[in-house]
Amino acid sequence: MKVLLTGGSGFIAAHVLDILLEHGHEVITTVRSQSKADAIKSAHPNIPTSKLDFRIVEDIAQENAFDKAVQSLPDLEAVIHTASPFHFNVTDTKKDLLDPAIIGTTGILKAIKNHVPTVKRVVITSSFASIIDGSKGTRPGYTYSEKDWNPVTLEEAVQNPANGYRASKTFAEKAAWEFVEKEKPNFTVSTMCPPLVLGPIVHYLNSLDGLNTSNQRVRNLITGQCKKEIPDTGTYIWVDVRNLALCHVKAIEVAEAAQKRFFITAGYFSNKEICEIVRKNFPEYKNELPGEEVKGGDYPEGGLYKFDNSRTTEVLGIKFRGLEESIVDLVKSLKSVGA
Numbered sequence: 508m509k510v511l512l513t514g515g516s517g518f519i520a521a522h523v524l525d526i527l528l529e530h531g532h533e534v535i536t537t538v539r540s541q542s543k544a545d546a547i548k549s550a551h552p553n554i555p556t557s558k559l560d561f562r563i564v565e566d567i568a569q570e571n572a573f574d575k576a577v578q579s580l581p582d583l584e585a586v587i588h589t590a591s592p593f594h595f596n597v598t599d600t601k602k603d604l605l606d607p608a609i610i611g612t613t614g615i616l617k618a619i620k621n622h623v624p625t626v627k628r629v630v631i632t633s634s635f636a637s638i639i640d641g642s643k644g645t646r647p648g649y650t651y652s653e654k655d656w657n658p659v660t661l662e663e664a665v666q667n668p669a670n671g672y673r674a675s676k677t678f679a680e681k682a683a684w685e686f687v688e689k690e691k692p693n694f695t696v697s698t699m700c701p702p703l704v705l706g707p708i709v710h711y712l713n714s715l716d717g718l719n720t721s722n723q724r725v726r727n728l729i730t731g732q733c734k735k736e737i738p739d740t741g742t743y744i745w746v747d748v749r750n751l752a753l754c755h756v757k758a759i760e761v762a763e764a765a766q767k768r769f770f771i772t773a774g775y776f777s778n779k780e781i782c783e784i785v786r787k788n789f790p791e792y793k794n795e796l797p798g799e800e801v802k803g804g805d806y807p808e809g810g811l812y813k814f815d816n817s818r819t820t821e822v823l824g825i826k827f828r829g830l831e832e833s834i835v836d837l838v839k840s841l842k843s844v845g846a
């Protein structure tokens with residue numbers, strides 16, 4: 508298939524791009540600058556431009572940002588939209604988080620509908636943030652699944668950056684489903700809802716300082732930033748980036764994935780477990796890691812919500828990687844950029 512992947516420079520998208528190529532798809536990816544296109548291109552020296560090409564889209568928060576890129580691809584068949592801000596360096600929640608998430612999502616959908624009727628499948632990276640009800644805390648006894656929606660309001664969104672991020676994902680995913688309902692486009696939509704995503708970074712786009720948000724907790728552990736106390740885990744469920752990337756690709760390939768949300772998680776984890784995995788596999792970080800007696804980072808005493816990931820395993824056929832494999836591969840990749 509000829510596939511447009513948005514935000515090809517991102518942590519998750521870099522893996523989506525590689526799996527698309529492995530599966531024989533033709534990939535055109537959007538990035539914000541020519542230097543990012545060049546970095547991706549030089550990391551794939553044997554892939555011709557007919558298989559891997561680029562379009563520059565500087566800011567997805569601008570209305571019509573994707574029009575030019577999409578108009579230049581008349582026989583496009585599928586779109587995977589991953590680009591969206593995931594960070595908490597926020598001065599203006601609307602401008603920094605909500606607009607790029609919401610306008611980015613509706614913008615790509617409008618561009619496809621208006622300019623490329625050949626597109627049949629669209630996959631959007633949403634999040635467990637659009638499922639979980641943060642106001643209910645750890646919610647022991649409750650089972651989260653695709654039927655749940657985060658009830659966050661605009662008023663709550665602007666209270667702090669964490670709310671702002673969760674709201675950005677919730678509002679963007681809702682806007683996508685509303686678009687489908689109202690506009691009845693020629694294409695189907697599938698949304699991917701992962702919780703914390705961990706796993707190896709690609710060396711050619713990363714530095715320790717510029718690391719994506721979800722892997723920062725592991726970087727912080729191995730660079731001695733948590734020696735006195737292991738931070739709270741926060742979100743207690745996770746998925747490996749390679750499993751999640753495969754879900755995105757399967758979602759354009761498998762007919763039954765159309766018009767569905769997917770809650771994509773491998774299961775529970777805690778920061779304390781991550782710490783133990785690093786201690787066991789990388790003795791060279793002994794002085795940077797918190798000592799075995801250091802407290803924090805464990806599971807909550809009162810218990811935790813359950814999760815139902817059966818749609819992902821059944822429809823997309825995913826077998827989840829384990830935490831130890833994911834953390835070992837992540838730490839090795841962090842070493843390759845200087846950790």
Ligand code: NDP
Pocket residue numbers: 513514515516517518519520538539543564565566567568589590591592593607632633634635676700701702703704705719720721
């Ligand atoms: P990254 O920060 O690595 O990737 C984000 C991508 O979005 C980058 O390519 C970035 O470009 C691009 N982007 C952000 N804002 C804009 C903008 N205004 N205009 C154009 N491009 C923009 O994060 P992840 O790979 O982790 O996240 C990818 C997707 O997955 C996001 O939608 C995120 O919400 C979602 N997600 C991530 C989870 C995780 O734990 N990592 C969990 C659940 C969902 P650039 O790098 O050039 O700024």
